[in-house]
Amino acid sequence: MTTATRTARRPSTLATLWRSTVGKKAVMAVSGLVMLLYLVAHMLGNLKVFAGPDDINGYAAWLRTIGQPFLGHEWFLWIARFGLLAAVLLHGVSAYQLSRRDLAARPSKYVHKRRRASYATRTMRWGGVILALFIVWHILDLTTLTVNPVAEEGHPYQNVVASFGRWYVDVFYIVAMLALGFHIRHGFWSAAQTLGANNARRDRALKLTANGLALVLTAGFLSVPVAVMTGVVS
Amino acid sequence: MNLTLRIWRQAGPDAPGSMTTYQVGGISPDMSFLEMLDTLNEELITLGDQPVAFDHDCREGICGACGMVINGQAHGPERTTTCQLHMRHFQDGDTIDVEPWRAAAFPVVKDLVVDRSAFDRIIGSGGYISAPTGSAPDAHATPVPKEAADTAFEHAECIGCGACVAACPNGSAMLFTSAKVVHLNVLPQGAPERASRVRNMVTAMDAEGFGGCTNTGECATACPKGIPLPSIAAMNREFLRAARG
Numbered sequence: 001m002t003t004a005t006r007t008a009r010r011p012s013t014l015a016t017l018w019r020s021t022v023g024k025k026a027v028m029a030v031s032g033l034v035m036l037l038y039l040v041a042h043m044l045g046n047l048k049v050f051a052g053p054d055d056i057n058g059y060a061a062w063l064r065t066i067g068q069p070f071l072g073h074e075w076f077l078w079i080a081r082f083g084l085l086a087a088v089l090l091h092g093v094s095a096y097q098l099s100r101r102d103l104a105a106r107p108s109k110y111v112h113k114r115r116r117a118s119y120a121t122r123t124m125r126w127g128g129v130i131l132a133l134f135i136v137w138h139i140l141d142l143t144t145l146t147v148n149p150v151a152e153e154g155h156p157y158q159n160v161v162a163s164f165g166r167w168y169v170d171v172f173y174i175v176a177m178l179a180l181g182f183h184i185r186h187g188f189w190s191a192a193q194t195l196g197a198n199n200a201r202r203d204r205a206l207k208l209t210a211n212g213l214a215l216v217l218t219a220g221f222l223s224v225p226v227a228v229m230t231g232v233v234s
Numbered sequence: 235m236n237l238t239l240r241i242w243r244q245a246g247p248d249a250p251g252s253m254t255t256y257q258v259g260g261i262s263p264d265m266s267f268l269e270m271l272d273t274l275n276e277e278l279i280t281l282g283d284q285p286v287a288f289d290h291d292c293r294e295g296i297c298g299a300c301g302m303v304i305n306g307q308a309h310g311p312e313r314t315t316t317c318q319l320h321m322r323h324f325q326d327g328d329t330i331d332v333e334p335w336r337a338a339a340f341p342v343v344k345d346l347v348v349d350r351s352a353f354d355r356i357i358g359s360g361g362y363i364s365a366p367t368g369s370a371p372d373a374h375a376t377p378v379p380k381e382a383a384d385t386a387f388e389h390a391e392c393i394g395c396g397a398c399v400a401a402c403p404n405g406s407a408m409l410f411t412s413a414k415v416v417h418l419n420v421l422p423q424g425a426p427e428r429a430s431r432v433r434n435m436v437t438a439m440d441a442e443g444f445g446g447c448t449n450t451g452e453c454a455t456a457c458p459k460g461i462p463l464p465s466i467a468a469m470n471r472e473f474l475r476a477a478r479g
Contacts, residue, residue: 010433016477021446022436022470023477098446102404105338105445111242111253112331114306116403117450124448190449196471199464 021101022194024094029191031091036184036213038084043220049233050223053157060156092132099125120186127179134176141169164228173225181218185210235261235321238329239274241286244342251342253331263322267310268293268300270321271332287345293317295458298393301400302346303333308397308456315395315458335396337405339442352442353394353410359438360431361414363423382420389417391459401456404445409453411439412469413461419472429476436473 010016017023045063048056066076116122137147141163145151150162163169188210192198198206227233236259244251258274265273268290275285291299295318304310310319324330332346340348378386392413399407415432418424424431447466454463 013477016433017474019440020436020473021440022473025446026470026474102406102445102448105405105443106336106403107338108336110303110306110333110336111240112303112306112333116401116452121448121450186449193449193464193467194447194470196467196469196474198467200462203464
């Protein structure tokens with residue numbers, strides 16, 4: 001008599017992904033790319049500050065009307081906020097869990113020290129922590145207006161000018177945006193590698209794109225505080 | 235050549251270890267690094283000391299048995315195995331630091347010898363094809379595209395020395411595992427087990443306590459066989475595909 005044996009059922013796709021280092025890294029890659037897409041839109045929106053108070057204040061008001069009348073007032077904004085919150089949390093939790101594992105995998109260090117990997121690669125973890133702290137400050141400053149000196153609802157131009165009038169805000173902002181540049185320089189190419197999009201032919205193009213994105217986003221974001229500091233925007 | 239060696243000495247798996255300094259003279263630049271250690275060991279034996287334990291076998295750079303971290307680099311300053319590293323790459327009077335591979339999954343057995351059986355268990359979980367054995371099949375029975383054959387051969391070059399794990403700041407075995415996954419998954423003979431192979435091998439790799447990949451590229455730089463970094467991307471692609479199906 002012959003009997004057929006069936007192999008045990010496999011765990012679900014999501015469980016397979018979350019339990020493995022490769023899958024968890026893919027979660028980091030996708031959540032990172034979501035945030036990157038948002039940052040491109042955010043940076044382009046910020047540039048409207050150079051068109052004057054009416055332009056950017058009008059743009060901010062328009063953001064609240066996207067999707068109307070299908071969506072209610074500010075609904076789109078809240079959907080985007082929850083999406084971004086999920087991305088930040090998934091990114092952070094995966095990074096924490098993977099980092100714990102990585103550090104445990106090399107318990108004894110080498111006696112002969114040697115600098116490993118590029119600056120951007122080595123600073124991913126601390127750069128991420130700086131960015132997380134920055135996001136908290138940034139929301140308190142320009143979204144909830146809790147720590148903003150002007151705090152005029154619906155007048156982002158005035159709030160931004162007032163906020164960047166404080167030197168310590170400028171310093172924190174500049175440090176955070178440099179950290180962002182380095183984070184994207186390694187992170188974008190790394191995401192392509194993690195999601196299996198990289199190969200020998202694309203490697204160079206992906207690295208150039210990562211550098212380009214890092215440079216454009218950092219320069220774009222920094223242009224606003226620099227303009228306020230130099231009096232171009234006031 | 236006269237050299238100062240600082241070598242990791244550790245009597246056993248649970249014994250404490252430390253760097254011990256030795257002077258060694260009469261080294262020819264044509265000696266391999268292992269022959270230089272042989273010279274030191276002969277002196278140690280003559281003096282009644284314990285010789286330095288290290289793994290080695292073919293001494294031709296093809297077996298993957300030897301490996302030590304020399305001045306912070308896996309297999310030393312040249313891109314080759316330790317047995318094929320020659321003393322001409324060092325200067326007379328140099329001080330050289332020699333340490334074992336460092337990873338939680340590679341516990342030290344003695345001195346420079348580490349237990350790499352974690353690699354065997356990864357291979358055992360899927361680094362093979364299931365095929366009825368018997369007489370050899372005709373060479374043209376299964377057509378293999380040239381490009382697939384080239385890729386498979388490039389990845390089959392991995393000798394499992396563990397330099398990738400030693401070089402990786404996370405002690406990750408991603409390059410090793412990807413070499414075997416890509417080698418077999420790209421071939422028609424490996425196709426039936428394509429999905430289960432990558433799933434099982436990644437699971438086995440994680441279970442051994444290796445770290446994850448942070449794409450530092452240190453592994454591919456250290457690899458004596460030149461397994462390229464995009465191989466890891468290829469394995470990620472295979473894994474994500476297998477997780478979906």
